[in-house]
Amino acid sequence: MAHGAKRSGQEVKGELSGQCLCGAVRYTLREGFRLKPYACHCGNCQSRTGSAFSEHMLFAISDMNISGELDAGEYDMPSGGHSTIYGCAKCKARIYAVNANREGMASLRCGTLDNSTDLDIQHHIWVASKQPWIGLHEGAKTMEQQPRSHQEWVEFVGIA
Ligand SMILES: [Zn+2]
Ligand SMILES: [Zn+2]
Structure with a gap:
C-alpha cells in the first residue's frame, strides 16, 4: 500500500504516449492540465467496453496530438449529455471520449497508454x-x- 501511495500520480506526469491495438493510431499528450486516472464502474462503461469497468483520465483536448484514421461512436447519456468516443477505424480500439457538457476536456482510455501497466488507480466512481x-x-x-x-471532479480525483 505504501508503494502505491508513493507512486500515485507520478505515472501520468510529463509527456505521455499511446496507441490503439493495431498501431495505426498513435498519440502523444504533451504536459498540461490533467486529472489523476480513475476507474468507472458504471453500467454504461461495462456495456461500452464489454468489461467490468473502464480506466479514464481527464485531460485538456488541446494537449493531444493524434495520427491515424479515427472513427467515432455516439451516445446520448441519460444525464442529458452527449458522448462521442473516438478510436481506431481499423481495429476499433477506443482511445478517448468527449462530452458535450465538458468543453475543452476529454477522457482518455488509459489502457491505451504505452505505460499502462504502471498505472496505479486510487479513485473509483x-x-x-x-x-x-x-x-x-x-x-x-x-x-x-x-x-x-x-x-467536484478536481476535488474528488485531484490534479495529476
Ligand atoms: Zn488500430
Ligand atoms: Zn462509466
Missing part, C-alpha cells in the same frame, strides 16, 4: 454498480455515483 468480485485496495477513494461539476 460508480461503485454502486461495481461488480462484486472486484476488491478495492485499502485506502481507495470511492464515490457511489460520480462528481457532478468540473469543480
Whole structure:
C-alpha cells in the first residue's frame, strides 16, 4: 500500500504516449492540465467496453496530438449529455471520449497508454454498480455515483 501511495500520480506526469491495438493510431499528450486516472464502474462503461469497468483520465483536448484514421461512436447519456468516443477505424480500439457538457476536456482510455501497466488507480466512481468480485485496495477513494461539476471532479480525483 505504501508503494502505491508513493507512486500515485507520478505515472501520468510529463509527456505521455499511446496507441490503439493495431498501431495505426498513435498519440502523444504533451504536459498540461490533467486529472489523476480513475476507474468507472458504471453500467454504461461495462456495456461500452464489454468489461467490468473502464480506466479514464481527464485531460485538456488541446494537449493531444493524434495520427491515424479515427472513427467515432455516439451516445446520448441519460444525464442529458452527449458522448462521442473516438478510436481506431481499423481495429476499433477506443482511445478517448468527449462530452458535450465538458468543453475543452476529454477522457482518455488509459489502457491505451504505452505505460499502462504502471498505472496505479486510487479513485473509483460508480461503485454502486461495481461488480462484486472486484476488491478495492485499502485506502481507495470511492464515490457511489460520480462528481457532478468540473469543480467536484478536481476535488474528488485531484490534479495529476
Ligand atoms: Zn488500430
Ligand atoms: Zn462509466
